[in-house]
Amino acid sequence: MIRSAADILADVNHADDPDPVPQPEPNQPAPARPALDPADRYVLGLVADGHTYAAIGRQIGKGKSATTMQLARLYKRLGARNAANAVAIAIRAGILPAYNPGARQQ
Known part of the structure:
Protein backbone atom coordinates (compact mmCIF):
# COMPACT_ATOMS: atom_id res chain seq x y z
CA MET A 1 0.00 0.00 0.00
CA ILE A 2 1.33 3.44 -0.95
CA ARG A 3 0.83 6.10 1.71
CA SER A 4 0.30 9.76 0.98
CA ALA A 5 2.72 12.41 2.15
CA ALA A 6 0.01 13.81 4.44
CA ASP A 7 -0.39 10.42 6.15
CA ILE A 8 3.35 10.10 6.66
CA LEU A 9 3.59 13.63 8.11
CA ALA A 10 0.64 12.93 10.39
CA ASP A 11 2.46 9.88 11.76
CA VAL A 12 5.68 11.85 12.22
CA ASN A 13 4.07 14.91 13.85
CA HIS A 14 1.85 13.39 16.52
CA ALA A 15 0.23 16.04 18.69
CA ASP A 16 1.18 14.09 21.84
CA ASP A 17 4.77 13.56 20.71
CA PRO A 18 7.15 15.43 23.05
CA ASP A 19 9.62 15.98 20.20
CA PRO A 20 7.68 16.84 17.02
CA VAL A 21 9.51 17.54 13.78
CA PRO A 22 10.27 21.29 13.79
CA GLN A 23 8.53 23.34 11.13
CA PRO A 24 10.30 26.32 9.53
CA GLU A 25 9.22 29.73 10.74
CA PRO A 26 7.66 31.90 8.02
CA ASN A 27 9.65 34.95 6.90
CA GLN A 28 12.83 33.90 8.66
CA PRO A 29 15.89 35.87 7.54
CA ALA A 30 18.27 34.10 5.20
CA GLN A 70 37.98 28.97 -8.26
CA LEU A 71 34.26 28.62 -8.91
CA ALA A 72 34.10 25.28 -7.08
CA ARG A 73 35.64 26.93 -4.00
CA LEU A 74 33.25 29.87 -4.36
CA TYR A 75 30.23 27.56 -4.59
CA LYS A 76 31.42 25.68 -1.53
CA ARG A 77 31.77 28.91 0.47
CA LEU A 78 28.24 29.87 -0.50
CA GLY A 79 26.89 26.39 0.23
CA ALA A 80 25.70 26.12 -3.39
CA ARG A 81 25.20 22.95 -5.39
CA ASN A 82 25.80 24.53 -8.80
CA ALA A 83 26.06 27.83 -10.66
CA ALA A 84 22.34 28.61 -10.65
CA ASN A 85 22.10 27.89 -6.93
CA ALA A 86 25.14 30.10 -6.24
CA VAL A 87 23.55 33.00 -8.12
CA ALA A 88 20.24 32.53 -6.28
CA ILE A 89 22.01 32.45 -2.91
CA ALA A 90 24.03 35.56 -3.80
CA ILE A 91 20.90 37.47 -4.82
CA ARG A 92 19.02 36.48 -1.67
CA ALA A 93 22.00 37.43 0.50
CA GLY A 94 22.36 40.80 -1.23
CA ILE A 95 25.76 39.92 -2.69
CA LEU A 96 24.44 40.35 -6.24
CA PRO A 97 21.65 42.71 -7.22
CA ALA A 98 18.35 41.12 -8.17
CA TYR A 99 17.44 41.27 -11.83
CA ASN A 100 14.33 43.33 -12.44
CA PRO A 101 13.14 42.93 -16.04
CA GLY A 102 10.73 45.85 -15.66
CA ALA A 103 13.47 48.27 -14.58
CA ARG A 104 14.76 50.76 -17.13
CA GLN A 105 18.42 50.47 -18.05
CA GLN A 106 20.44 53.66 -17.57
Whole structure:
Protein backbone atom coordinates (compact mmCIF):
# COMPACT_ATOMS: atom_id res chain seq x y z
CA MET A 1 0.00 0.00 0.00
CA ILE A 2 1.33 3.44 -0.95
CA ARG A 3 0.83 6.10 1.71
CA SER A 4 0.30 9.76 0.98
CA ALA A 5 2.72 12.41 2.15
CA ALA A 6 0.01 13.81 4.44
CA ASP A 7 -0.39 10.42 6.15
CA ILE A 8 3.35 10.10 6.66
CA LEU A 9 3.59 13.63 8.11
CA ALA A 10 0.64 12.93 10.39
CA ASP A 11 2.46 9.88 11.76
CA VAL A 12 5.68 11.85 12.22
CA ASN A 13 4.07 14.91 13.85
CA HIS A 14 1.85 13.39 16.52
CA ALA A 15 0.23 16.04 18.69
CA ASP A 16 1.18 14.09 21.84
CA ASP A 17 4.77 13.56 20.71
CA PRO A 18 7.15 15.43 23.05
CA ASP A 19 9.62 15.98 20.20
CA PRO A 20 7.68 16.84 17.02
CA VAL A 21 9.51 17.54 13.78
CA PRO A 22 10.27 21.29 13.79
CA GLN A 23 8.53 23.34 11.13
CA PRO A 24 10.30 26.32 9.53
CA GLU A 25 9.22 29.73 10.74
CA PRO A 26 7.66 31.90 8.02
CA ASN A 27 9.65 34.95 6.90
CA GLN A 28 12.83 33.90 8.66
CA PRO A 29 15.89 35.87 7.54
CA ALA A 30 18.27 34.10 5.20
CA PRO A 31 21.20 32.39 6.90
CA ALA A 32 24.41 34.41 7.07
CA ARG A 33 26.65 34.03 4.04
CA PRO A 34 30.38 34.55 3.89
CA ALA A 35 31.61 37.91 2.70
CA LEU A 36 33.06 37.68 -0.79
CA ASP A 37 35.96 39.76 -2.02
CA PRO A 38 35.47 41.99 -5.09
CA ALA A 39 37.12 39.44 -7.40
CA ASP A 40 34.71 36.70 -6.28
CA ARG A 41 31.72 39.01 -6.71
CA TYR A 42 32.95 39.91 -10.21
CA VAL A 43 33.30 36.24 -11.18
CA LEU A 44 29.89 35.43 -9.68
CA GLY A 45 28.42 38.29 -11.70
CA LEU A 46 29.88 36.77 -14.87
CA VAL A 47 28.28 33.45 -13.94
CA ALA A 48 24.96 35.25 -13.39
CA ASP A 49 25.30 36.82 -16.85
CA GLY A 50 25.58 33.32 -18.37
CA HIS A 51 29.27 33.27 -19.31
CA THR A 52 30.95 29.89 -19.72
CA TYR A 53 33.86 28.91 -17.49
CA ALA A 54 36.21 29.35 -20.47
CA ALA A 55 34.87 32.87 -21.13
CA ILE A 56 35.16 33.75 -17.44
CA GLY A 57 38.75 32.48 -17.46
CA ARG A 58 39.58 34.75 -20.40
CA GLN A 59 38.00 37.72 -18.57
CA ILE A 60 40.05 37.16 -15.41
CA GLY A 61 43.25 35.94 -17.10
CA LYS A 62 43.07 32.30 -15.95
CA GLY A 63 42.72 29.01 -17.74
CA LYS A 64 39.52 27.01 -17.74
CA SER A 65 40.82 24.55 -15.11
CA ALA A 66 41.90 27.29 -12.71
CA THR A 67 38.58 29.06 -13.23
CA THR A 68 36.68 25.84 -12.58
CA MET A 69 38.57 25.35 -9.31
CA GLN A 70 37.98 28.97 -8.26
CA LEU A 71 34.26 28.62 -8.91
CA ALA A 72 34.10 25.28 -7.08
CA ARG A 73 35.64 26.93 -4.00
CA LEU A 74 33.25 29.87 -4.36
CA TYR A 75 30.23 27.56 -4.59
CA LYS A 76 31.42 25.68 -1.53
CA ARG A 77 31.77 28.91 0.47
CA LEU A 78 28.24 29.87 -0.50
CA GLY A 79 26.89 26.39 0.23
CA ALA A 80 25.70 26.12 -3.39
CA ARG A 81 25.20 22.95 -5.39
CA ASN A 82 25.80 24.53 -8.80
CA ALA A 83 26.06 27.83 -10.66
CA ALA A 84 22.34 28.61 -10.65
CA ASN A 85 22.10 27.89 -6.93
CA ALA A 86 25.14 30.10 -6.24
CA VAL A 87 23.55 33.00 -8.12
CA ALA A 88 20.24 32.53 -6.28
CA ILE A 89 22.01 32.45 -2.91
CA ALA A 90 24.03 35.56 -3.80
CA ILE A 91 20.90 37.47 -4.82
CA ARG A 92 19.02 36.48 -1.67
CA ALA A 93 22.00 37.43 0.50
CA GLY A 94 22.36 40.80 -1.23
CA ILE A 95 25.76 39.92 -2.69
CA LEU A 96 24.44 40.35 -6.24
CA PRO A 97 21.65 42.71 -7.22
CA ALA A 98 18.35 41.12 -8.17
CA TYR A 99 17.44 41.27 -11.83
CA ASN A 100 14.33 43.33 -12.44
CA PRO A 101 13.14 42.93 -16.04
CA GLY A 102 10.73 45.85 -15.66
CA ALA A 103 13.47 48.27 -14.58
CA ARG A 104 14.76 50.76 -17.13
CA GLN A 105 18.42 50.47 -18.05
CA GLN A 106 20.44 53.66 -17.57
